[in-house]
Amino acid sequence: MNPNDQAPSGSEVSSQETAKVAPETTESGPSYLTVTKTFASWALTLDHKRIGLMYLVGVLGMFFLGGVFALLVRTELFSPMPLITPLFAADPGAQADLYNQWFTTHGAIMVFLVIIPGVPAALGNFVLPLLLGAKDVAFPRLNLSSFYLWICGAAFFIYVLFSGGVDTGWTFYTPYSTDTSTAVIPAVVGVFILGFSSIFTGLNFIVTIHKMRPKGMTWFNMPLFLWGTYSTAVIQVLATPVLGITLLLLILERTLGIGIFDPQNGGDPVLYQHFFWFYSHPAVYIMIIPAMGVISEIISVHSHKRIFGYRYIGYSSVAIAIFSFIVWGHHMFTSGQSTVMNIIFSGITFSVGIPSAIKVFNWIATMYKGSLTLNTTMLYGIAFIFLFTIGGLTGLFLGVLSIDTHLHDTYFVVAHFHYVMMGSALIAFIGGLHHWWPKMTGKMFSEFWGRIACTLVFIGFNLTFIPQFVMGSLGMPRRYYTYQDKFEIYHQLSTVGAYVMAVGFFMTAFYLLQSLASGKKAPSNPWGGNSLEWHTPSPPPLENFHGVPSATDPYELDHFDYDPVTGNYSSRTTAGSA
Amino acid sequence: MMHFFNPLLSHWATQTGPSFWLPAPVSNFADTVDGDFYFVYWVSIFFLVLITALLVIFMMKFKAPEGQKATSQNDHNLILEVAWTGIPVILSFMMFWYGYKGYVAMATAPSNAMTVTAEASRWLWNFTYPTNGAVVPGASEDFNEIRMGVRDGSLTPEAAAERESKVLEKAGLHVPVNTPVKIKVMATDVLHSLFIPAFRVKKDCVPGRIGELWFEATEPGVYDLLCTEYCGQGHSLMHSKVVVHESQESFEKWLEVAASYDETLPFEQLGEIVWKRKGCVSCHSLDGSNKVGPTWQGAFGSLRQYTENGVAGSTTVDEAYIEESIRYPMKKIADGYPGQMPVVKLTDKEILWVTEFIKSLGK
Amino acid sequence: MSGDAHQDNSEGAAETHHGGHGEGHDHGHGHSPHLAHHFDSLDQQFEAGKLGMWLFLATEVLLFGGLFVFYTVYKANHPDLFEWGSQFLDKRWGATNTMVLLFSSLTMAMAVREAQLGRKNRILFYLAVTFICGLGFMGIKYLEYSKKFHEGLFPGKSFSYATVDAAEQERARIERESLDSLIPPKAPEANPKEIEPIAKTQAKGPALPPTGLAVNMGKDEMKAKLKEESKYPSNPDELYIAPYHVPTVPRPENAHVFFSIYFCLTGLHGIHVLIGMAVMVWLMWLVMKDKIGKEFFTPVDLGGLYWHLVDLIWIYLFPLLYLVE
Structure with a gap:
């Protein structure tokens, strides 16, 4: 009868008879972290938690690398005169090239290696089966291969760094990308491989959510994070192949000159932009929708209150995912596509804004009359709402055709998408990391340093990007190595902000690492959440649960008692909702 | 252009100097674009203030120690939900509509517009005036030199201004004031984009295609002309100037000079x-x-x-x-x-x- | 502790639920060797595999979908390009390949059916036939490709018009002869206009300006006549390009793009056929090792889905590339 009898061969856990013993008082067998210890047991693991954790390490490592390039770019822009590029190159032209490689590398790493896999692959891999009460994702081998594809893609990027860099901007626009002498092909191959990694993850999640929900968990009984990852996975599966074929053709254009994108051979560069944005606009939602899912969890759990408008949030995730496929043309309002197309794309663009607005109001309404625990995680959640509001509202400027004509390709756009991609997606990733950190590692981090770091990141972020809005609307184009003196003050403020933010992130890295070494032991439910991951020990055992959990209402949060000694929330009533 | 939709903002739209957010408005589109900009701006400010205020108030009012129960578990309110769906729908439709109207005006040049061709190459501009075939360079290098000169102190502002007007005698995009001008944009190598912030116009220069933009400058003066589509090493140096002449006569006089040949050349x-x-x-x-x-x-x-x-x-x-x-x-x-x-x-x-x-x- | 109580409770509920589940699906033997540890039942595992495969096929469709959109865009902008280019493709080979793939789909379906019935030898037979069909398809593709390469019809920059030029000149000669024979009594000066366009077509260099400058007049009549007469040139051996390839449509600008699209589409499809053939080998290996039987035929089923998709894509490719008129 005991389902744990089917533990995989090769693992020492053959039986989990001790499941009914409290995790806090007695050791209930090894956790997924300690069950096996060899290198191979990690490198060849099929366990979603270990894969998620390896993704997390990889993504954070790449975040560091991308951050270094961001700081290089910001430092260089502190002055309109060459500042630090002369340290690396003597010739003024080579200095400008170097700057172009920096911002390209920063953009490509952050988009393809950090933000796109961040929430879905790193956090999602760890949390998704737990939220479903499942032992693993549907295809564990595919999951592992998806991780190794990510590694492979990352390796290509590292190779690009050492082979002279790439200077096309992360968009690889033709004909510049078919013309430049830099390492475009390895970079594009890297992105192509990462695309497969992304497709496999998405495919795995869709099947897992469809087929592995526990009995009793209906679609409208799922935690909203699952709605988020599901919508994201649909986009990943449907949009990424188009990027794949586009990049493949770009490689062929560069090597064989097939004449599809390069006007010199009879191709059409605007067609490339259409294809690129057909993927890359939905990709923005690959970044933001799961982030919204994370925030729905964080706000609800840390307000100890039922999420407001559950169905609205769920539906709006799906609505955003669908709309995201038909708005790509708003990246091309000035490219010379027809007037009629511009008008249609502008109209549809506004339809994406509305579900996003609804979500923001729902989160705020969730906080109303809640019992707000203003810990680090919640502060990240609230910071997200503020930053996402700015990101969304400034998106309205860019959707309005007449204004976009002025603002297109200026720093206003740069600031806007940083508010969405970093201020929202990445802040939600960091917030989710804090939210699930006790579950992942079994350790509590320092709240004191956590709050300070969060405040620094928040202040630094706004200081970096608010000046960019101003200089953008004043006419400062993006991707400029040098600029007119009148923009100097804005750039200087922005650079200072970037360093403040960097200090915040380094602080985060330190206290999180410190918690691994000497953090307090985490209870199974430190925040008072009711989704299934909080019903298993921290860190969870190899097969996630002792026994098979049954689905409960994830947002029924008022039946917990807090134990100040263990820091654990435990259920008052034994009736549950079974 | 009239701002019938937004009388509150008329003082923004009719201002002449640069504001905190936008450069000085000097074309027929500037009023429309700025009006639209400030409409969206004030709507955004309203919602940002509202949301921030709610966040701060809730953070203070509902802050509670660990373990305390929420005072309500209510998760729906139909009136609120209808309101916060309906109002954004109406507002975003308005935004779309104003943007659409402003954009349609930008997209269709009047038939009597004077045509100038702007050709972008890495990393320079060339402007061609079809009336007499004069090809005038963008002279980006000169403008950058002047900028650097001012920066490192080797040029006083006066000297810089003098040198700039000397360069502009045979360089830059020159147009007469209050005359519709149509710019045909094209590129010889990679993508570029022609951007004149003061006029609020922009168009990508796509190799193999001819793009079009038009404007009517409303104020004589010298304005920036920039490239906004990334084109490689010299992207940030593709900087030229637009000169708006105070009359058709002075423009034509300039054009005659610009079209003349330097007969000392081989x-x-x-x-x-x-x-x-x-x-x-x-x-x-x-x-x-x-x-x-x-x-x-x-x-x-x-x-x-x-x-x-x-x-x-x-x-x-x-x-x-x-x-x-x-x-x-x-x-x-x-x-x-x-x-x-x-x-x-x-x-x-x-x-x-x-x-x-x-x-x-x-x- | 109440936390434990909660856990106990949920587990208790789950125990019963699991029991019910097991009875419903496992038919008494819950530990099938084919069941992965994280699934509750073989049914669930099969369903998951099937859904996963369909999703994968959706990504494949979108991958090709991208190329089909490129095709559509270029077809809409330059219809002449496709009319010209498709003359170089041999409809007979294309049709043969279509038949081969259709037949292989049938044998694949039979293989799936036999797998469900668990008849080992028959599965092997049908898988082998499917594999051979794939081999035949690739063989024919090889013949077609090597012909194109001989003629200089490479994708991209290495594309060469030399052979095509020779063929076109030959065509022009035939054209002239046939026209001469149509209007024998008149002197050339008397009707210069009718001759002129031919002369210009003949002189067309590799990168002539916008199409059709020269051949506007009488194009249709000329085509009709050529169809009758030029199919059999006086001495076909002189031409590298076989008689039915002699283009009857004037060569448009950037004609090489047709071959780029042709090679991209058929090349990507060919790679998929090769992968499909590898899958057949893998399936045969599984069958021989007795890893597939009545109760577990998922791999054959999914392999079949994949093969049908590859077939389906060819069904679209064939008319889009070969049958352009």
Whole structure:
């Protein structure tokens, strides 16, 4: 009868008879972290938690690398005169090239290696089966291969760094990308491989959510994070192949000159932009929708209150995912596509804004009359709402055709998408990391340093990007190595902000690492959440649960008692909702 | 343009100097764009303040120690939900509508607009005035030098201004005030984008395509012209100026000067300028490739098969044949090419220079 | 502790639920060797595999979908390009390949059916036939490709017109002869206009300006006549390009793009056929090792889905590339 009898061969856990013993008082067998210890047991693991954790390490490592390039770019822009590029190159032209490689590398790493896999692959891999009460994702081998594809893609990027860099901007626009002498092909191959990694993850999640929900968990009984990852996975599966074929053709254009994108051979560069944005606009939602899912969890759990408008949030995730496929043309309002197309794309663009607005109001309404625990995680959640509001509202400027004509390709756009991609997606990733950190590692981090770091990141972020809005609307184009003196003050403020933010992130890295070494032991439910991951020990055992959990209402949060000694929330009533 | 939709914002729209957010408005579109901008701006500020205030109030009011129960578990409120769906729908439709109206005006140039061609290459601009074929450079290098000079103190602001006006005598995009001007944008190599912040106009220059933008400058002066589509090493240096002349006369006077030749140059170079200015460039290549007409590379002295009134003939390409072909283009039509060459009126001098230019391209 | 109580409770509920589940699906033997540890039942595992495969096929469709959109865009902008280019493709080979793939789909379906019935030898037979069909398809593709390469019809920059030029000149000669024979009594000067366009077509260089400048008049009549007469040129051996390849449509600008699209589409499809053939080998290996039987035929089923998709894509490719008129 005991389902744990089917533990995989090769693992020492053959039986989990001790499941009914409290995790806090007695050791209930090894956790997924300690069950096996060899290198191979990690490198060849099929366990979603270990894969998620390896993704997390990889993504954070790449975040560091991308951050270094961001700081290089910001430092260089502190002055309109060459500042630090002369340290690396003597010739003024080579200095400008170097700057172009920096911002390209920063953009490509952050988009393809950090933000796109961040929430879905790193956090999602760890949390998704737990939220479903499942032992693993549907295809564990595919999951592992998806991780190794990510590694492979990352390796290509590292190779690009050492082979002279790439200077096309992360968009690889033709004909510049078919013309430049830099390492475009390895970079594009890297992105192509990462695309497969992304497709496999998405495919795995869709099947897992469809087929592995526990009995009793209906679609409208799922935690909203699952709605988020599901919508994201649909986009990943449907949009990424188009990027794949586009990049493949770009490689062929560069090597064989097939004449599809390069006007010199009879191709059409605007067609490339259409294809690129057909993927890359939905990709923005690959970044933001799961982030919204994370925030729905964080706000609800840390307000100890039922999420407001559950169905609205769920539906709006799906609505955003669908709309995201038909708005790509708003990246091309000035490219010379027809007037009629511009008008249609502008109209549809506004339809994406509305579900996003609804979500923001729902989160705020969730906080109303809640019992707000203003810990680090919640502060990240609230910071997200503020930053996402700015990101969304400034998106309205860019959707309005007449204004976009002025603002297109200026720093206003740069600031806007940083508010969405970093201020929202990445802040939600960091917030989710804090939210699930006790579950992942079994350790509590320092709240004191956590709050300070969060405040620094928040202040630094706004200081970096608010000046960019101003200089953008004043006419400062993006991707400029040098600029007119009148923009100097804005750039200087922005650079200072970037360093403040960097200090915040380094602080985060330190206290999180410190918690691994000497953090307090985490209870199974430190925040008072009711989704299934909080019903298993921290860190969870190899097969996630002792026994098979049954689905409960994830947002029924008022039946917990807090134990100040263990820091654990435990259920008052034994009736549950079974 | 009238701001009937937004009387509250009229003082923003009619301002003349640069504001905190936007550069000085100096074209017919600036009022519309700025009006739209401030409409969205104030809507955004309203919601940002509202949301921030709610967040801060809730954070203070509902802050509670661990373990305390929420006072409500309510998760729906129909009126609120309808309101916060409906209001954004209405507002975003308004935004779309204003943007649409403003954009349609930008997309269609009036038929009486004066046309100028702007051609972008890495990393320079060339402006062509079809009325007399003058090709005027963007002179990005000069402007950057002046900027650097001011920066490192080797140029006083006055000296810089003086040098700039000297450069602008034969460079930059010049337009008369209060006249509709249509700019045809094109690129020779990679993508570029023509951006004049003060006019609120922008259009990508796509190789192989001709784009179009138009405006009517409302204030004489000198304004920035920038490239906003990433084009490589010199992207941030593709900086030129727009000069708005205070009258049609002063513009025409400038154009005459700009169109004149610097006769101290060698004849071949002058011939190349003619080749560009007079549009020979669009049909005759210099690199041996066949366009609508025969290439000029190695043309001089070669044997040319032609058809004259349906009778085949041949001749060596020499001074006389070149002059005849320019003056009477449809007389002898080279075999393999359509007889499409228009009559381009060149002066004797220009014909001489062109001939020397063709000679210099080898036999 | 109440936390434990909660856990106990949920587990208790789950125990019963699991029991019910097991009875419903496992038919008494819950530990099938084919069941992965994280699934509750073989049914669930099969369903998951099937859904996963369909999703994967959706990504494949979108991958090709991208190329089909490129095709559509270029077809809409340059219809002449496709009319010209498709003359170089041999409809007979294309049709043969279509038949081969259709037949292989049938044998694949039979293999799936036999797998469900668990008849080992028959599965092997049908898988082998499917594999051979794939081999035949690739063989024919090889013949077609090598012909194109001989003729210089490469994708991209290495594309060469030399052979095509020779063929076109030959065509022009035939054209002229046939026209001469149509209007024998008149002197050339009397009707120069009718001759002129031919002369110009003949002189067309590799990168002539916008199409159709020369051949506007009489194009249709000329085509009709050529269809009758030029199919059999006086001495076909002189031409590298076989008689039915002699283009009857004037060559448009950037004609090489047709071959770029042709090679991209058929090349990507060919790679998929090769992968499909590898899958057949893998399936045969599984069958021989007795890893597939009545109760577990998922791999054959999914392999079949994949093969049908590859087939389906060819069904679209064939008319889009070969049958352009």
